[in-house]
Amino acid sequence: MPERQKILLVDDxxxxxxxxxxxxxxxxxxxEIITAGNGARAVTLLEAEPFAMLICxxxxxxxxxxxxxxxxxxxxxxxxxxxxTSVLDEEFRSRxxxxxxxxxxxxxANERDVRLFIExxxxxxxxxxQTGFRGLQNKSLVDIIQLECLSQNSLVLRITNGPLTGKxxxxxxxxxxxxxxxxxxxxxxxxxxxxKTGSFESLPADxxxxxxxxxxxxALLLETVQAIDESxxxxxxxxxxxxxxxxESLPLTMLTRLDGAEFALVAEADAAxxxxxxxxxxxxxxxxxxxxxxxxxxALADRLHAGQLxxxxxxxxxxxxSLARHGDTILCMGWHNDLSAEEIRERTRKALIQWAS
Amino acid sequence: xGFLSFKSKSAASLLRLPAGCFTVDSGGKIVAxxxxxxxxxPLVQEIAAHILATFRDAAGAQLPLTEVIVRFASLKITxxxxxxxxxxxxxxxxxxxxxx
Numbered sequence: 001m002p003e004r005q006k007i008l009l010v011d012d013x014x015x016x017x018x019x020x021x022x023x024x025x026x027x028x029x030x031x032e033i034i035t036a037g038n039g040a041r042a043v044t045l046l047e048a049e050p051f052a053m054l055i056c057x058x059x060x061x062x063x064x065x066x067x068x069x070x071x072x073x074x075x076x077x078x079x080x081x082x083x084x085t086s087v088l089d090e091e092f093r094s095r096x097x098x099x100x101x102x103x104x105x106x107x108x109a110n111e112r113d114v115r116l117f118i119e120x121x122x123x124x125x126x127x128x129x130q131t132g133f134r135g136l137q138n139k140s141l142v143d144i145i146q147l148e149c150l151s152q153n154s155l156v157l158r159i160t161n162g163p164l165t166g167k168x169x170x171x172x173x174x175x176x177x178x179x180x181x182x183x184x185x186x187x188x189x190x191x192x193x194x195x196k197t198g199s200f201e202s203l204p205a206d207x208x209x210x211x212x213x214x215x216x217x218x219a220l221l222l223e224t225v226q227a228i229d230e231s232x233x234x235x236x237x238x239x240x241x242x243x244x245x246x247x248e249s250l251p252l253t254m255l256t257r258l259d260g261a262e263f264a265l266v267a268e269a270d271a272a273x274x275x276x277x278x279x280x281x282x283x284x285x286x287x288x289x290x291x292x293x294x295x296x297x298x299a300l301a302d303r304l305h306a307g308q309l310x311x312x313x314x315x316x317x318x319x320x321x322s323l324a325r326h327g328d329t330i331l332c333m334g335w336h337n338d339l340s341a342e343e344i345r346e347r348t349r350k351a352l353i354q355w356a357s
Numbered sequence: 358x359g360f361l362s363f364k365s366k367s368a369a370s371l372l373r374l375p376a377g378c379f380t381v382d383s384g385g386k387i388v389a390x391x392x393x394x395x396x397x398x399p400l401v402q403e404i405a406a407h408i409l410a411t412f413r414d415a416a417g418a419q420l421p422l423t424e425v426i427v428r429f430a431s432l433k434i435t436x437x438x439x440x441x442x443x444x445x446x447x448x449x450x451x452x453x454x455x456x457x
Contacts, residue, residue, distance in 0.1 A: 064371055091431075092371060094451040098430030282419060289418040296407045297427050303403065306374060307430025314415060315424040321415075341426055 005031045005052035005125055010042040010068065011084075012060045020055070020084070023108075027118055029125060039063030043071060046079070053080040053125055058087050058096070066095060066305045073100045080124050098307025141193055142221055144200065149173045149217040154205035161198035162353050163346070168192065169209050175220055177212040181350065182259050185212040186220070191254060191354070193224045252278055255333065255351050260343070262319055263334035265290065266355065269325065279334065286321075290332040294323050313344050322348035326356045372396075374432050374449040381405040383441030392447065408436040408443050 007024060011017050017035045024033050031052065036042040040063055042054070054072055058065035069081055082103040083096045096104050102124055108114045141159065145168065148155065152173035159166045166180035168189060178189035213220065255264035256278045267275030267287050277283040293312055301309045312323040320335040322344050333351050335344045379390035385406055392401060408425060415422045427434040435446040 059371060066371065087371065090451050091373065091449055094449075095374070095431040098450075285418040286420065289414045289420065292414055293411050296410065297429075300404065300407055300427075301429050303400065304374065304429070304432060305372070306432035310428045310430060312411075313426040313428070314411075314420070314422045315426075316415075316420060316422045318421065321420060321422075341424070345426075345428070 005029065006034060006049070007031045007053045007055060007121075007125075008034050008036060008042060008045055008051045009055045010036045010039065010060075010065075011057040012038055013057075016057075023114055023118070024121070026114075027122055027125075029122060031125065039065070039068035042068055046072065046076060051079060053082065053121070055082045055084050055121075058083060058085040058092060066092075066099065069096065069099045069101055070302060070305055080127075082121065082124070095305065095307060099305070100308070141195065141198075141200070142225060145170070145175065145217070146221065149175065154207065156203040156206050156209075157200055158203055159192055159195065159198055159200045161195040163350050164195070164198075164353055166192040166195075167203075169206060170217075171205065171207065171209070171211070173217070175213055175217045177209060181354075182257060183254065186215070187254070189213065189220065190224045190227060193221075194251070251355050252276060255331075255355060258333075258347060258351055258354075260336045260339050260347060261333060261351070262336060263332075264351070265332040265334075267291065267330050267332075269294065269328050269330050273328075286332060290323050290330055294325055294330050298325070311345060311348055313341055313348070315341060315344075320344050324348055324352045326352055329355075331355055375447050376449055378444060378446040379405070380439070380444045381409065381442050383409070385409060388442070404434065404445065404447075405443070408434070408445055412436075412438050412443065 009017060009020050009024070011020070014037065017037070021033050021035065024031070034045060034051070036045055039060060042056070045051075046054070056065045056068055065083060065085070069083070072079060072081060081101040082105060083101050084105050084107060085092070086107045088106065093104050103120060105117055105120070108117050145157070148157070148170050150173070154171050157168040157170065159168070164181060166188065167178065168175060169177040175189065177185060178192060180188040180191045183191055252264055252266060255261060263277060263279030265275065265277035265280060265283060265286060267273060267290065269291060271291055275283065275287045277286070280286055294309070297312055298309050301307065309325065314321045314323070316337065319337050320339060322333045322335065324331050331352055333348050335347065339347070373395070375392045375396040377391040377393065379392055379401060380388045382388055385402070387401060387405060390401065411425055412422055423438050425436045429450075431450050433448045433450055435448070436443045
């Protein structure tokens with residue numbers, strides 16, 4: 001018999017806790033419901049045993065719901081989190097989602113609300129992390145291209161990964177060209193294949209499109225997959241700088257080719273960690289500044305409960321710079337000073353996604 | 358279902374993110390502010406200190422800056438350098454605003 005999943009319910013009102021317990025007892029999966037009367041108690045319980053879901057009120061004395069959720073999101077990223085509140089305020093809804101909660105729900109007021117709430121919780125509880133391209137779960141882009149080429153198809157694949165868009169031209173079962181942002185040909189093809197998720201659509205063939213890639217699709221896929229494997233092997237290894245060493249396939253070099261980019265720097269967030277850059281004359285000082293600045297504003301985000309730090313955009317008379325973080329890695333991009341704040345924001349966002357891919 | 362008429366709680370309140378601006382001199386002293394008084398002064402001071410340090414350290418890294426925009430998921434801080442001090446704008450971001 002499968003183990004029952006546990007839900008932790010947090011509210012400072014005992015009557016409401018009792019009521020919610022009755023409501024959640026109607027869930028088809030019959031999860032075990034544990035209650036906590038305040039945020040501190042909830043954090044203690046989470047440390048003691050694994051839970052599948054946390055349902056938390058917002059307005060509580062001493063440690064409010066946003067504080068609890070900020071701690072929980074950081075310490076237990078896999079935990080499903082739900083806000084159940086009577087606070088009808090767009091600001092708090094936005095902040096809760098900014099912290100990363102899965103669901104923000106106003107306390108149910110009638111039977112229909114209760115039913116919908118239970119359905120949503122049940123669905124959330126059973127949700128599995130999914131990878132692959134939308135429409136073909138668990139199929140990588142390599143699989144999709146192979147399938148088209150083996151079938152001797154002619155089409156144009158348009159692939160979207162967040163703000164990034166790429167196109168791959170396939171003619172009579174051969175890959176003849178690709179574009180991704182400012183890149184074209186083989187390097188664009190390799191860049192697109194590093195994307196782990198996204199969506200794609202098939203466009204009509206474009207027989208007039210000139211052939212820019214001469215290699216057979218087999219050779220092209222083999223080379224690309226090998227390069228990705230090597231890159232992943234380096235990332236998973238202990239040597240952080242290993243991932244920068246084979247220049248040709250490297251994302252860092254590709255970042256400096258983005259339109260308007262002056263330099264690119266990546267570093268481990270830890271002050272003693274490794275770093276690498278392209279186009280910088282004094283990388284050590286810039287790295288130290290980037291680390292300090294991101295550390296500073298990440299701490300401020302926690303103090304203000306303003307959600308995750310997304311980006312720091314800096315405008316200067318000589319050049320602009322943007323800072324962003326992906327896990328334990330920081331990215332600092334330098335941009336031409338003729339770009340606007342919005343332009344550097346958007347380009348840095350794309351650069352981060354490209355780097356993260 | 359009468360039992361679903363939830364009572365509302367008034368005891369605890371949630372801290373709102375402020376909208377407004379303030380100026381800080383090069384020594385970190387808050388000179389003027391339009392922020393609501395309900396927003397704690399130590400937090401204003403903390404924001405100012407981080408912003409001034411960012412300008413100062415950037416200059417030290419040979420990257421002199423005139424403006425810094427810090428984007429949190431639900432707050433945007435825009436700071437413009439002013440003779441060693443700064444004018445700092447705070448603007449809460451909602452989901453709707455982020456989509457625009």
